[in-house]
Amino acid sequence: MSSYIPTIGLEVHCELKSNSKNFSSSKNGEGVVNSNLSVVDIGYPGILPVVNKEAVRKSLMVALALNCEIVEKLSFDRKNYYYPDLPKGYQITQFANPIGINGYVIINVDGSERKITIHDTHLEEDTANMDHLETYSLIDYNRAGIPLLETVSDPCMHSSKEAIAYLETLRNIFLYLDASDAKADMGQIRVDINVSLQREDENKLGTRVEIKNINSFATVKEVIEVEIKRQQEILESGGKIEQETRRYDEVNKKTVFMRGKVDAIDYKYYREPNIPEIKITEEFIKKIKKDMPTLEYERKRKYINDYGISFIDAATLTKDKKLSDYFEDIISYGCQPKDTSNIIVGFLLGYLNKNDKGISSINIASKDFSDVIKMMTDGKISNKQLKDIFTKSLDEDKNILEIAKMTGNQISDRKQIREIIKEVFNDNSKIIEDYKNGKNVKGFIMGLIMKKTAGKVNPSLTNEILAEELEKL
Amino acid sequence: MITKDILKKLASNLMFEMEEEEYDTLEKEFAIFLKQMDLIAHIKDVDGVEPMTFPFELDINDHFLRSDVANNEINFDDMKVNVKDYEENKIKVPKVVE
Amino acid sequence: MTNKLIDEIRSSLDNGEIDSHMLFEEAVTKAKEYQKEYNCFVTILDEKQEENGNSILRGIPYALKDNISTKGILTTASSNILKDYIPLYDATVYKKLKEAGAVLMGKTTLDELAMGGTGTTCHTGIVRNPWDKRRMIGGSSAGSAACVALGIVPFSIGSDTGDSIRKPAAYGGVVGYKPTYGRVSRYGLFAFASSLDHVGVFARSVKDVCYVMDVIKGHDDKDMTSLVDHDGVYIDNINRSVCGKKLFYIKEAIDIDSNSGELKKIIDNFNTTIEKCRELGMIVEEVSFRKDLLEAIYPAYMCISCAEATSNNSNLTGIAFGNRVDGHSINDIMIKTRTKGFSELIKRRFVLGSYVLQKENQEKLFLNAGRIRRLIVDKMNELFKNYDGLIMPSIGEIAPFFDKDSDRLSDEYLILGNHLVIGNFGGFPSISIPSGFVDKMPVSVNITGRAREDALVLNIANKLEEVLGYRGLVKENE
Structure with missing residues (x-):
């Protein structure tokens, strides 16, 4: 046949x-x-x-x-x-x-x-x-x-x-x-x-x-x-x-x-x-060409080639021009495109979906959005904190920068972190004893540090400094 | 070769019917007309020119296009005077089968 | 007074001797009086409309050919399919005349859907020639020509697709003007052949034609083919000297070997006319024009006009308007409506038009006709580089008797019967004015000029009319 x-x-x-x-x-x-x-x-x-x-x-x-x-x-x-x-x-x-x-x-x-x-x-x-x-x-x-x-x-x-x-x-x-x-x-x-x-x-x-x-x-x-x-x-x-x-x-x-x-x-x-x-x-x-927006295909290529965004994420971002325009406006204020894409695709769209809302319901000014992303890229807040800030801003329809300020900066000063770690060591002598006896309590100690600082310490820095301090014991 | 059947089919595609005698007249008219058109086909230079669809060049460009402003002129009430059959403000015809 | 020229009527109106009501009544009375014999009108208005404009035409009655859209007033195109049709809008030409204060008194009879040249195919009966009731006045603007010839109104509006103003003007002893294509908006003119259709004027003097033209001409946003150029006020230019203007006539049309006494007299009249042109200082020369092209005019015209007409009349189905005949299915309705609504002549024309547009026939028929059109127009434009106008006898015969078989497509190539189409092919401004009498019937001369040069054509015609002596010619009947 x-x-x-x-x-x-x-x-x-x-x-x-x-x-x-x-x-x-x-x-x-x-x-x-x-x-x-x-x-x-x-x-x-x-x-x-x-x-x-x-x-x-x-x-x-x-x-x-x-x-x-x-x-x-x-x-x-x-x-x-x-x-x-x-x-x-x-x-x-x-x-x-x-x-x-x-x-x-x-x-x-x-x-x-x-x-x-x-x-x-x-x-x-x-x-x-x-x-x-x-x-x-x-x-x-x-x-x-x-x-x-x-x-x-x-x-x-x-x-x-x-x-x-x-x-x-x-x-x-x-x-x-x-x-x-x-x-x-x-x-x-x-x-x-x-x-x-x-x-x-x-x-x-x-x-x-x-x-x-x-x-x-x-x-x-x-x-x-x-x-x-x-x-x-x-x-x-x-x-x-x-x-x-x-x-x-x-x-x-x-x-x-x-x-x-x-x-x-x-x-x-x-x-x-x-x-x-x-x-x-x-x-x-001439005028028509001037008024023509960049199209989906060209935008996808740019996001992939110039911003290092994945194919799937680029496709998601460009499917709806409104979203793509928003994205481009946000990054025009200088924040990191990949970070921005991640938060949009990895979090924002999911949030909208769950709450049965559309892109036009987002009331976050592009510059504010960009500023908040920058805070994360600069290490001042964590990824989790970023998501929390967004959630709070969208849920309560409050200005995102104000919420970001309230949440406070991430602690990334090495001296400050060392101080905090030493404080935790002092307050938890039994755990230190356990450590000296060979027990694997590093993760537990990290947890204590996080609890003490309400999650504000920069995790990777803290990890590094904690390892140093533990060595000294 | 024009036959009555061809003429009848043409009339049918034009949505009308003609009397039998009219087809005889039409056949004769076609014979004369086609003879004349055949002579035209042999006229010197005919092949070398583009057919003319406007009497002369009007030289207009996109500036002459109409501005996109909406303006409704009439509605069904106005149309009624010439409509034989209607219902719910729409023209009524026997069911159209696709 | 309606049988006078516009200047005189205007004068009497302005000095209070008469008023527009009296004029309207006079026109309507005469119209009704002549209606049975001559059948000029499909509709005679019974009430005078308000006149709000302020031009030379204010208060002056006129008639419109019944293929021109008049809101709220029956417009039939003299076809059964539209016998009860009331338009929802005004044609631009009608709107302009209203704004000028002119007074519509009636809608005139025409050959059905403007597709004819005898004035005998109107759904309300034939139109008779005011000069001789046994003869036709030609068409398709039969009623518009007749009502001016009879002195019912000083001017009327007609349409010209192949000669439909100029031929009845010639047979009826009046002035008939077809302007440059697009000079007068076609918006509201029931389309016959869109690339050949023109709206034009009947009057009893060239000056009166100019008065009307100055009102109705001009660009219209509703008609993409209407001309944008401002070519001045015609009335200001009609008395310029025409000394030195050059005209030509077609050798092959005048050099005819014929036994017809009538034709010989018409040619004699023409020769006298061109002598008068020379006396005015114009140069008139004989020019040879390819005979094969001249003989191709009529079939090419039939091809193009029937094809366009078939398409233009596809809206006549009885669905949204028109004399709908009931049926058991939608196709049945359309077929019955069109079968009953169109005369047999129209149907034959549509079949021809449909045939030439068929995919397999277009090249050899419709498109070849378009090529002939271009060859003829190109030749004319070449001649117009050296000449200001073509002058010819309008037609090679006086108004025929009714029993002549003139609507069947015939085999005779009478150049003099077909040259007027050249004016439609190229959109050239073209005017026919009375030039004398042969066997007691009016004969006419035609001047056709370069496209857009309406002012010049009207100027030449006016000067010629002056020396021909038929200005104001009107047929009064007791």
Whole structure:
């Protein structure tokens, strides 16, 4: 039985954040049914589209983040077909000249990096929303015309794992750029999946099947696996895969036939005559590049290479831009990045998780955070003390520096420590006797010292000096 | 070669039906039209130029794009006058099967 | 008074001889009187709207072609599919005229969806030529041309995609102006072929056209294809001397070997007209234009316009608006609505338009038509380096009788019947003005100039109109 290699391509539709829609001024956002409307959205006779600058700006930003070649002149095309959620009877999209082409992202799967190439990313508009009831459907046009950025990958992924890694990387780019909230449960990010199978010994791709409109990443994983299995079964039984479009039946966990190649719709793409070519100025691109934050991938590399932070910790820190920004702000005040990372990843996130809170609930100023870390790095407080300070500050919502001051400095003066040790020796003559008799009481004596100083002595120094003093006995 | 079946399929994809006699008229029109277009295909220089989609260059750049300011113009109450069937402030149609 | 020119009407309004109510009533009365015979209107307003503007057009009644969006007022594009459609917004041209104080008195009949050239495909019936009821006035802006020809209003607004203002102007003995593409905003003009559509003016003198143009032109934020350049006030420039201006006409169109007596008379009239141009100090020369390109105009135009029209009218499904016919499924509704709502002619045009846009046909059909368009426009621009305008007879015939089969796509290449499309291909400003009579029917001359040079075209036309002697021509009927 031959082995099959699956190939997957993904088309991701992401709703962009903006105040108004892509080709009209009506609101892009929450609203009462059929209220975020302009005559343009309904496709009444005589209306004309006017392109939204912010949608273009965000699209260019995403295209740059995807390492695409940017188009010199922006143009749009019509995709013509009839469907009740498409008021004009055509969608304004980009067919001939997508805003960005030949890009890539780097994904990480099980520790190894892979480049996933992107065919193009193009700007278009979303359709209206339909509610399907028993015998009728209801149409709400609030969504009609919202800017949608579609990113088409090359068919170069070979497992559902790669596909999900790609989707998460892509989604995070949108979040980092604040280009979209990309909430799958609100339909803001939707995926069309293309799957084909080829035998190991074949050198060309198999026939691809498209599964449309998947609304969650978990479902994407399911669909890929189900479809691979379906195609495998057909091929193994000697059958042939037909090029077709399918949809996913979530209840029965199967992909279902929608239309075949013969019924494939000819969209009759042609240039949108109401939107002239728009030259993208260097000025515009310069400003966009200037405003672009460093992305997840670059930040991870920096944390690993420059700060010596572990891969896993770097991934954790950069998963959410808010956290990464906070981290970078903190270390900008001069504290040790690795120490900072340790306290964040090793303690802070756990604390937040346990208390069901989010990063935005943290009320600690970056400089204060940095100062407290410095206290630990300088040996003035111990790691345990650090954690206690944080806990108290977060629990009681009190200023961390004040709490740090109250907790007091760690005792790291050698003379002072020696004095304390001598005091402990004097106060505990029986234990000293035990020691002289060969009993292993060093740990116990350490405990006494800690108790006496409420844990404030620097542990490693104390250990060293204690050993010296014990020698002298 | 244009056949009536091709014309019928085109009409069907355009979401309408035509009378039988109209297809006869249409066939004749197509014959003339395609003959004319065939002559065009042989015109000197035709291959060497880009198709024209705008009457002239408008020379616009991103400064001319619309500022992202939200402004709702109409709501369902306004739409009602032209809507035949609605419920809960949404347009009602027979159930759409994907 | 509505059959007078704007200066005279303005004067009477300003000195209190008449007021805008009287004018409105006069226009409406005449409109109703002529309605049965000529069918100029789809809607005649019964109440005068308030006029709040303050321009030369204040208080003056006018009509709009019924494919221009007027909020709250029925707008049908003379198609059954929109027979009850009430727009929710105003077209920019309408908004500007309102702000100027002009008074809308009616919406005029057109060929269905503006896709026709005879004035016979309106859902409310045919439009008859005021000069001879047995003849058509052409189209698609049939009603807009007729109501000006009849003196119902001093001006009206039409649209021109292939010749839809200039042809009915020619057949109807009035002035018809198609400005440079984008000079007047298309926002609110029901789209036929977006890259060819223009909003324009009918009036009985070039000066009156200028008064209206000065109000309606200008950049519109709602139309990305509208022009940004400020090209001055037209009325200030129409009397400049045209001495030394150079015009050309197309040899292949005029050098025709024809047996038609009518055509010979039209050519004679044209020759007289160009003599008058020379008397004004203009240079008029004959230029040869590739015949193969000229003969390609009509099929290329059919290709582009039908393709664009098919797409532009895909919104007419009865779902959110339009004359919805009930059905058992959503597709059934769309099919029944469109089958009933469109005439057979329109459907044939859509099928053609759809065919040329198909993936496998685009290269040889739609895109080749676009290439022809470029070759023609490039040739014109080359000629415009040496000439200020193209002057031609507007049409090679007088208004035809009704029984002629002119909406079936025919095989005849009459250059004189198709050259006006050049103005749409290149967005060139183009005006048709009455130049005489042949067999008791008006004939017309057309001047087409460089893109954006509306002022010059209007200037030349005005000076020519002066010496031709048909300024203010109106057909009064008892």
